Each structure stands twice: as C-alpha cells, then as structure tokens.
Amino acid sequence: MTDTQARKPTGTVWDVETDVIVAGAGCAGLAAALGAIERGAETLILERTGGWGGASAQSGGLLYLGGGTTLQQACGVNDSPEAMAAFLRAATGPGPNIEKIDIYCDRSVDHFDWLVSCGVPFKAELYDEPGWEPSGDQGLMYCGGENAYPFNTLSEPAPRGHVPQMTGKRTGVKGGGWMLVHHLAKMAGLRGSSINYDSSIERLVVDDSGIVTGVIARRYGTEQAIRARRGVVLATGGFVFNDDMLSEHAPHLLGRLKLGTDGDDGRSIRLAQGLGAAVARMSSAEAAISVDPRLLVRGLLVDGTGQRFINEDSYPGRIGQKAMTEHDGEIFLLLDEAGYDEDAARSFGLGLSWVGADAAELEAEMELPKGVLQATVDVFNSHAEAFGTDPAFHKDPKWVRPLSGPIGAIDLRLGEMTFATFTLGGLDTTIDGEVRHVDGHLIEGLYAAGRTTSGIPATGYVSGTSLGDATFFGRRAGAAAGLR
Amino acid sequence: MTDTQARKPTGTVWDVETDVIVAGAGCAGLAAALGAIERGAETLILERTGGWGGASAQSGGLLYLGGGTTLQQACGVNDSPEAMAAFLRAATGPGPNIEKIDIYCDRSVDHFDWLVSCGVPFKAELYDEPGWEPSGDQGLMYCGGENAYPFNTLSEPAPRGHVPQMTGKRTGVKGGGWMLVHHLAKMAGLRGSSINYDSSIERLVVDDSGIVTGVIARRYGTEQAIRARRGVVLATGGFVFNDDMLSEHAPHLLGRLKLGTDGDDGRSIRLAQGLGAAVARMSSAEAAISVDPRLLVRGLLVDGTGQRFINEDSYPGRIGQKAMTEHDGEIFLLLDEAGYDEDAARSFGLGLSWVGADAAELEAEMELPKGVLQATVDVFNSHAEAFGTDPAFHKDPKWVRPLSGPIGAIDLRLGEMTFATFTLGGLDTTIDGEVRHVDGHLIEGLYAAGRTTSGIPATGYVSGTSLGDATFFGRRAGAAAGLR
Numbered sequence: 001m002t003d004t005q006a007r008k009p010t011g012t013v014w015d016v017e018t019d020v021i022v023a024g025a026g027c028a029g030l031a032a033a034l035g036a037i038e039r040g041a042e043t044l045i046l047e048r049t050g051g052w053g054g055a056s057a058q059s060g061g062l063l064y065l066g067g068g069t070t071l072q073q074a075c076g077v078n079d080s081p082e083a084m085a086a087f088l089r090a091a092t093g094p095g096p097n098i099e100k101i102d103i104y105c106d107r108s109v110d111h112f113d114w115l116v117s118c119g120v121p122f123k124a125e126l127y128d129e130p131g132w133e134p135s136g137d138q139g140l141m142y143c144g145g146e147n148a149y150p151f152n153t154l155s156e157p158a159p160r161g162h163v164p165q166m167t168g169k170r171t172g173v174k175g176g177g178w179m180l181v182h183h184l185a186k187m188a189g190l191r192g193s194s195i196n197y198d199s200s201i202e203r204l205v206v207d208d209s210g211i212v213t214g215v216i217a218r219r220y221g222t223e224q225a226i227r228a229r230r231g232v233v234l235a236t237g238g239f240v241f242n243d244d245m246l247s248e249h250a251p252h253l254l255g256r257l258k259l260g261t262d263g264d265d266g267r268s269i270r271l272a273q274g275l276g277a278a279v280a281r282m283s284s285a286e287a288a289i290s291v292d293p294r295l296l297v298r299g300l301l302v303d304g305t306g307q308r309f310i311n312e313d314s315y316p317g318r319i320g321q322k323a324m325t326e327h328d329g330e331i332f333l334l335l336d337e338a339g340y341d342e343d344a345a346r347s348f349g350l351g352l353s354w355v356g357a358d359a360a361e362l363e364a365e366m367e368l369p370k371g372v373l374q375a376t377v378d379v380f381n382s383h384a385e386a387f388g389t390d391p392a393f394h395k396d397p398k399w400v401r402p403l404s405g406p407i408g409a410i411d412l413r414l415g416e417m418t419f420a421t422f423t424l425g426g427l428d429t430t431i432d433g434e435v436r437h438v439d440g441h442l443i444e445g446l447y448a449a450g451r452t453t454s455g456i457p458a459t460g461y462v463s464g465t466s467l468g469d470a471t472f473f474g475r476r477a478g479a480a481a482g483l484r
Numbered sequence: 485m486t487d488t489q490a491r492k493p494t495g496t497v498w499d500v501e502t503d504v505i506v507a508g509a510g511c512a513g514l515a516a517a518l519g520a521i522e523r524g525a526e527t528l529i530l531e532r533t534g535g536w537g538g539a540s541a542q543s544g545g546l547l548y549l550g551g552g553t554t555l556q557q558a559c560g561v562n563d564s565p566e567a568m569a570a571f572l573r574a575a576t577g578p579g580p581n582i583e584k585i586d587i588y589c590d591r592s593v594d595h596f597d598w599l600v601s602c603g604v605p606f607k608a609e610l611y612d613e614p615g616w617e618p619s620g621d622q623g624l625m626y627c628g629g630e631n632a633y634p635f636n637t638l639s640e641p642a643p644r645g646h647v648p649q650m651t652g653k654r655t656g657v658k659g660g661g662w663m664l665v666h667h668l669a670k671m672a673g674l675r676g677s678s679i680n681y682d683s684s685i686e687r688l689v690v691d692d693s694g695i696v697t698g699v700i701a702r703r704y705g706t707e708q709a710i711r712a713r714r715g716v717v718l719a720t721g722g723f724v725f726n727d728d729m730l731s732e733h734a735p736h737l738l739g740r741l742k743l744g745t746d747g748d749d750g751r752s753i754r755l756a757q758g759l760g761a762a763v764a765r766m767s768s769a770e771a772a773i774s775v776d777p778r779l780l781v782r783g784l785l786v787d788g789t790g791q792r793f794i795n796e797d798s799y800p801g802r803i804g805q806k807a808m809t810e811h812d813g814e815i816f817l818l819l820d821e822a823g824y825d826e827d828a829a830r831s832f833g834l835g836l837s838w839v840g841a842d843a844a845e846l847e848a849e850m851e852l853p854k855g856v857l858q859a860t861v862d863v864f865n866s867h868a869e870a871f872g873t874d875p876a877f878h879k880d881p882k883w884v885r886p887l888s889g890p891i892g893a894i895d896l897r898l899g900e901m902t903f904a905t906f907t908l909g910g911l912d913t914t915i916d917g918e919v920r921h922v923d924g925h926l927i928e929g930l931y932a933a934g935r936t937t938s939g940i941p942a943t944g945y946v947s948g949t950s951l952g953d954a955t956f957f958g959r960r961a962g963a964a965a966g967l968r
Contacts, residue, residue: 251943383855
C-alpha cells in the first residue's frame with residue numbers, strides 16, 4: 001500500500017458501480033450490508049479472504065444485550081436499559097463512550113429481535129455458573145462481572161450475554177460466533193447483497209471536494225475501480241495482527257496471543273487516516289486470561305509481589321486487562337484442596353506448579369519475599385473465618401471461605417499464551433457510523449463499524465460488547481450509507 | 485479550524501516567503517530555528533502568543549543528557565552513552581523508541597556542548613538529594629530513578645539531569661526552563677531568525693503532489709499565506725489543554741492538573757493528521773506527583789487497599805504514573821515521627837490526615853479493611869529490622885528502617901492537584917523530524933519536534949527527557965528542513 005488516496009478521481013474509470021460498498025464480511029460488515037439493503041440500496045461486500053466470517057466466526061458468539069430482551073424475559077430475568085447503561089458506563093471506562101452506550105442500551109431489545117429475524121437462534125435457558133462461555137447450548141449468561149464488585153453496587157445485575165445456539169450437525173464443532181455470522185451472511189445473500197471474495201480494498205477514492213466515491217480493490221491480482229454511489233462502509237476488523245501498529249499504539253500487546261485473523265491488520269483504519277480521519281483509544285485492548293473462571297472464583301489471585309489486586313469473581317477479561325497492563329502479567333492463582341478442580345485446570349492445560357503445607361512454605365517454594373504472601377492469605381482467612389466476607393477486595397461472600405491445609409499455586413505467567421488479546425481502538429465514528437475527520441467534520445461518503453472503530457468497549461472490555469457493538473452500529477452504518 | 489488542508493495551492497497568493505517556517509517558540513521550535521539557520525536557511529518563527537517560551541519556560545529546565553558531558557566530568561561523574569541508553573530503554577518503555585534513544589545518547593555530549601554554545605549556563609555542582617529540582621542553582625542531579633530499583637541493576641547509575649543555572653536578577657523568580665528558552669531565543673535572534681508573535685497556523689498548504697509548501701497563518705485577525713521554500717516545522721506542544729483530544733486518547737487525564745499553556749491544544753498534531761500523518765502513543769502522559777521526594781523515600785506508600793506498590797525511592801514521576809493509571813490515584817504516604825518532615829510536607833501544602841499509636845490504630849482511623857495495612861507495615865518492618873532490606877519492593881537500604889512509634893498518613897488523594905500531567909503522544913517522526921504518513925512514506929516538506937511528536941519519553945517518563953528530546957530532535961528537524 002503506497003498511496004491511501006487517489007487524488008484524481010475525475011480520471012477514474014469505474015469497473016463496477018453499486019450504491020454501497022461494504023469492506024469486510026465479519027459480523028459488522030454483514031450487519032452493515034443488511035442495514036443498507038433495508039434502505040433499498042444496492043450493496044456489494046468486498047471480502048479479502050475466500051469466505052465470510054472473519055474474527056467473528058472464531059469467537060464464542062456472545063452478544064451483550066439487555067434491557068429486557070425476549071430471551072431475558074423467557075428466562076425470567078428482569079432488566080432495564082437504565083441498569084444496562086449504568087453498568088456499561090462503569091465497566092467500559094475510564095472515558096466510556098456515553099453516546100454510543102445510551103442508544104445501544106435504549107434499542108438493545110429491538111436489536112435482539114432483529115438478530116432473531118435474521119435467523120440467529122437462541123435457546124431460552126440461563127447458564128448460571130462463572131465462565132467464559134456456557135458449558136452447553138444455553139442462550140443467556142452473566143459475562144461482564146455485573147454480579148461482582150464494584151458493579152453489583154451500581155445497578156441491578158442481570159445476565160446479558162446472549163449466545164447463539166449451536167444447532168444441527170455443527171454442534172460441538174462450530175461455536176456461537178460461527179452461528180451468528182452464518183445466519184447474517186445467509187440473510188444478506190437472501191436479501192440480495194452481492195459479495196466478492198478474494199477482494200481487498202487498496203485505496204479509497206475521493207473527489208475534489210473530499211467526498212468518498214468508491215474504492216480501488218484488488219481481486220485475483222487485478223485492480224478494480226468500484227464506485228459507491230452512496231457510501232463506503234469499512235468493517236475489516238482491528239489491528240492486533242499488525243505489529244508495527246501495535247508498536248506505535250499498544251506495545252504491551254507485542255508477543256501476546258492474538259485473537260482474530262491476519263486480516264486484522266488495521267488496513268481500513270490507515271486508509272481512513274490517510275483522509276484525515278480521527279482515531280480514538282488506539283492503546284486499548286482486551287486481554288482475556290486463559291484460565292477457567294470456575295477456578296478463579298475458588299482461589300486467591302496474587303501478583304509477583306504476593307499481594308492480591310482484584311476480586312477473583314470479577315469478569316475474567318477485566319482481571320486479564322489489569323494483570324497484563326498493571327502487574328506485568330506476573331500472576332499466580334492460590335488454591336487449597338477444596339478449591340482445586342483438576343478438570344477445570346486441565347481444560348486450559350494448567351496444573352499446580354508449587355505446593356506447600358501452608359502459605360509460609362508455599363511462598364518459600366515460590367521464592368517470593370518472606371511474609372507478603374503469608375500476610376495475604378492470613379488477612380483473607382481472618383475475615384473469611386470471622387465474617388465470611390472479603391472487605392479488602394469484595395469478593396462475593398458466596399465464594400469466600402478460608403484456605404486451609406496445603407496450598408498450591410498455578411503459575412499464570414505463561415508468557416504469550418496467558419493473555420488472549422485484540423485491539424479496541426480505531427476510527428472515531430458517530431452513532432450512525434459516520435467517520436469523523438480530525439478537524440471535527442464528517443468525511444462524506446465514509447462509514448465504519450466493528451473493531452475498525454472505537455466503540456462501546458472503549459477502555460474496559462466486557463464479553464459480548466464487541467459483537468454487540470459491531471452488529472448494532474454496523475447495521476446503523478449501512479442504513480446511513482444506504483440513505484445518503 | 486474547519487479545513488486542515490488547502491487543496492488548491494496553485495491558486496495561493498503568498499503574502500510572505502521564507503525557507504523554513506517554524507511553528508511555536510518553545511524550546512523545540514527555537515532549537516529548530518537554530519538548526520535551520522545553521523544550514524543557511526532563512527527562517528521565520530510563528531508564535532501564537534505575545535512572547536517566546538511556551539511550556540518550556542514554565543518548567544524546571546531539566547535536560548536529560550549524559551554519556552560523559554563536560555558538566556558530568558566537572559562533577560567527577562562517570563557515564564557512558566551505553567549506560568544512558570540502557571537506562572532510557574528500560575525507563576521509557578514498554579515500547580521505548582530505540583532509534584531515537586540510541587542517536588540521542590550517542591550524541592548527548594555534543595548536544596550539551598551545543599546548548600552551552602548557545603549561551604545556556606550550567607553550574608558544575610552535583611545536587612545529591614532526592615528531589616524534583618535542585619534546592620539551589622546546582623547544575624546536575626539524579627532525576628529518573630537511575631539509582632533505584634530496577635534501574636540500578638541494569639546499568640551504572642549516573643546523574644544526568646542537567647539544569648540551566650538561574651543567574652542575575654532573575655534568580656528565585658525564573659526557573660531553569662526560562663533560562664533555557666531565554667538563551668535559545670536570544671541566540672536565534674542574534675543568528676538572524678525572524679519571529680512573528682500573535683501568529684497562529686490555521687492550515688497547512690500542500691501542492692498537487694502532497695508536498696507541504698507553506699501555511700495559512702492568522703495574525704491580528706488577518707490571514708496570511710506564508711510560503712516555506714524548504715519546509716515547515718511543527719513545534720507547538722502537546723494536547724493536554726484539549727479536553728476533546730484527552731477524551732479520545734487519554735481520558736484518565738481529564739480533571740487532572742495540566743502542565744503547559746493553553747496553546748497545548750494539539751493543533752499541529754491535528755493539522756498534520758489532516759494530511760494523513762501517523763500518530764503514536766496518544767494515551768501516554770506524565771503524571772508528576774505533587775509531594776516532596778524527600779518525604780517519599782522516608783515513608784511507605786500504600787494504595788487504597790493498604791498495600792505497597794512501588795519502591796518509594798523510585799523516580800517520583802514513575803510513582804505518579806503508576807499511582808494515577810494503576811491505582812486510581814488512591815494513595816497514602818505513611819510516616820513515623822523520625823520520617824516526617826513538616827517543612828517538606830508544607831512545601832507542597834500537605835500535612836498528616838490521620839495518626840495512630842500503631843499501624844492497627846492508623847488503619848482503623850483511615851477506615852481501611854482491618855489487617856491489610858498492618859500486614860504491610862509488619863512485613864516491611866520485619867525485613868528492615870532483621871536485614872535492613874526491602875525484598876518485596878527493593879527500596880535502597882539507605883532508606884530502609886522500621887517505622888516505629890505513632891504512624892501518620894498523608895492523604896495524597898488530593899484530586900486534581902495531586903497529579904500534574906502533560907501528554908507524551910504525538911506525530912510519528914523520524915530521527916530527522918520528518919513526519920510519517922500512515923502508509924509509511926514521509927510527508928515531504930513537513931517536520932515536527934517536541935511534544936507535538938512522540939519522542940524519547942514514549943510510554944514511561946523521566947525528568948528532562950522532554951526538553952532534551954525537544955531541543956535535540958528540534959535542532960535536527962530544523963537542520964533537515966534547512967537542507968531540503
């Protein structure tokens with residue numbers, strides 16, 4: 001990519017024309033295509049790989065939705081848009097994207113219905129254990145630490161993780177994310193969207209007044225000039241697979257496990273920046289910690305100094321973010337015999353690295369400075385024994401009991417495998433997916449969605465907010481482009 | 485600012501012509517002007533306010549230099565470029581700017597001599613106490629935690645904070661930063677640079693091939709088109725005074741004390757971004773903690789949970805960054821009678837907020853969860869008593885002694901006044917100040933320096949690296965523009 005902007009579009013001979021071009025066939029791009037089609041726009045999706053799906057199809061499929069969706073109602077769950085917004089404002093900060101959160105929560109019930117209308121199946125059953133994903137095909141779960149401190153003090157907790165049901169022969173092979181994009185792709189096709197595979201956007205074409213009028217795409221080695229009469233929607237994912245961009249913006253992610261596809265190279269972000277587009281939160285990232293949350297809640301998590309730093313029943317993505325960025329990824333999980341579950345440990349390839357007859361012996365085995373880890377266990381135990389509470393870090397009383405007998409530690413400093421990361425920063429867009437120029441005006445004809453943008457998961461992350469944001473604002477971006 | 489790019493420069497009628505335009509008359513801009521003049525270029529500085537100085541003139545004037553400067557030699561200090569580079573690579577990460585660090589350290593001795601040749605005075609005397617600035621007019625000090633863990637294990641510590649001497653009637657009124665820019669401004673004038681005050685850049689002018697050919701400036705309400713035959717150097721500071729940009733990139737800085745001038749509104753960064761310029765580390769910031777380092781080293785610093793998180797003899801800017809971004813700014817300094825120094829406390833308007841007969845009583849007074857702060861003090865004391873060491877956080881043994889008798893706590897949760905901040909992110913530039921486009925090419929004719937760029941203080945900060953980087957790479961940017 002040597003030029004991000006074709007400056008003489010008056011000379012451009014268009015090979016293809018359509019109303020709306022959507023770049024990327026993950027869930028954001030597919031939702032954008034559907035949004036454009038709903039506005040009567042002829043729509044062409046350009047997908048770099050040989051098939052739809054992107055990073056969305058690899059994911060667990062959680063969509064963070066609420067406010068009283070039909071699924072929540074069917075599971076007997078009470079929720080309100082206000083409670084949902086209060087949680088997201090707190091959990092995605094500092095600096096939550098208030099405008100996006102508010103409209104997202106306000107229209108979340110409708111968005112769920114729209115996903116169902118696109119054919120995405122959800123089973124009306126609540127999974128009520130701590131976990132990254134449901135154990136089976138349950139459709140609803142807690143997935144952001146709503147029911148843990150400090151969020152349980154801010155608004156009424158409700159499970160808001162909506163998980164597409166894995167059905168048919170695919171069960172056990174494909175996950176909820178695959179089901180989500182499968183149905184969106186199928187519906188986009190049924191409703192008349194075209195899709196060009198093996199087609200990557202190389203440049204944005206702008207006219208003399210700076211309006212985006214199309215793209216130069218490369219297909220099977222040949223450049224194609226494609227005109228978009230109404231607009232171009234960029235939805236090609238984030239940039240976790242671009243180490244140069246990580247070096248510039250988020251060096252703490254270098255060398256970590258990357259979640260996504262190698263298409264997550266930030267191309268769309270850079271193409272838009274070439275037109276003066278503003279970016280936001282480029283250092284933000286999710287850092288999912290690769291350990292079973294059922295183990296976390298039963299243990300004490302300490303950092304390299306032997307001190308605790310968070311309530312272990314918090315959202316494990318939040319634990320991962322804190323551990324990676326604030327504690328250099330140096331963390332250990334302490335468990336006694338009653339808390340250790342070999343199956344849960346093995347499911348993530350983990351085991352005990354050290355065992356001691358008590359905390360003093362354990363800290364010696366771990367070669368930690370004498371006394372710190374002992375004090376951590378003693379203080380926790382003293383409150384657990386006397387009151388069954390955890391006043392220092394506010395773990396829910398249901399998980400609080402003293403560690404007793406021999407104590408073991410799981411080494412979670414597993415280097416690049418412990419933290420599974422993807423980027424949260426990207427283009428600065430309006431609630432209609434319009435891309436903002438650094439001087440504040442909107443770049444006419446240009447829209448973006450999904451992790452190409454900075455969205456609901458602004459600084460903090462919550463499971464399901466990426467797919468939720470991508471489909472909700474993707475559809476809106478497509479609709480806005482389709483109406484232009 | 486409604487348009488960052490004049491797209492029809494062929495129609496531009498130039499009001500003024502020169503070789504090199506420098507925007508901003510802080511130390512980066514003044515060094516750039518000198519660099520351009522040294523290459524024989526006619527140079528015009530555009531300064532938005534009514535006088536030179538900018539944020540540089542408000543600062544303490546520390547320049548982080550070393551490798552064996554004549555000042556270090558005169559103070560009997562051994563240093564090497566390698567030791568300096570090893571320290572800066574560790575202290576400014578994660579993701580240090582290796583290329584800039586290496587040339588900066590390699591040529592630091594020359595840069596010091598150049599500053600002296602510009603008339604900047606330095607007194608050959610070492611100040612050997614912990615502090616933000618020397619107590620008097622000493623010219624050299626430790627200023628980055630070189631002599632504290634972990635940096636003292638990486639390379640030979642050396643004092644590298646070079647402080648311009650306050651001389652004449654200005655002593656006690658103006659600081660070292662004022663002396664630095666005073667002499668640079670005087671020398672720039674003597675060597676023939678022109679300067680237009682009350683002159684702000686509104687737009688960059690580019691020709692049809694994307695080369696920057698000049699600027700549109702506003703002076704006393706009138707627009708002026710100024711041609712730069714060779715180049716434009718942007719050096720108008722960072723963006724800590726632009727809350728919209730903080731919201732986008734560094735929301736944790738909102739509501740904190742800002743260091744700089746209201747000219748630090750990121751204008752130059754946005755102007756260059758309008759041309760597709762790449763930015764880096766936009767979330768990075770210094771957060772100087774407003775407390776006397778002589779108090780810090782004598783106490784125990786705990787966060788809102790009652791636990792320690794850093795060696796108290798570390799560089800206080802590092803303590804501030806950690807406290808603000810990783811501990812929500814919730815910190816307290818514990819001191820016993822032997823450690824408390826009322827004068828040092830008062831100099832920052834501080835005093836003891838709570839006192840207890842022992843740690844147990846103190847934590848009750850502070851309404852902290854029972855046992856955590858006690859354990860923190862007990863564990864520290866047990867090692868201090870037995871071995872005079874601090875194995876958990878590695879405070880230098882010279883500051884390690886058990887806290888005894890009544891213990892008091894200074895409340896450092898002083899809200900917006902505790903952390904004095906400025907931004908470290910900005911334009912992505914080469915070691916010659918050339919501005920990189922997001923697609924990797926250099927934007928011809930455009931240069932930048934100082935906190936308009938992402939420089940040596942990449943993620944971590946060290947006192948003196950901002951002025952050091954600004955003058956060193958400012959001069960190089962001016963020279964590169966002057967030679968074009």
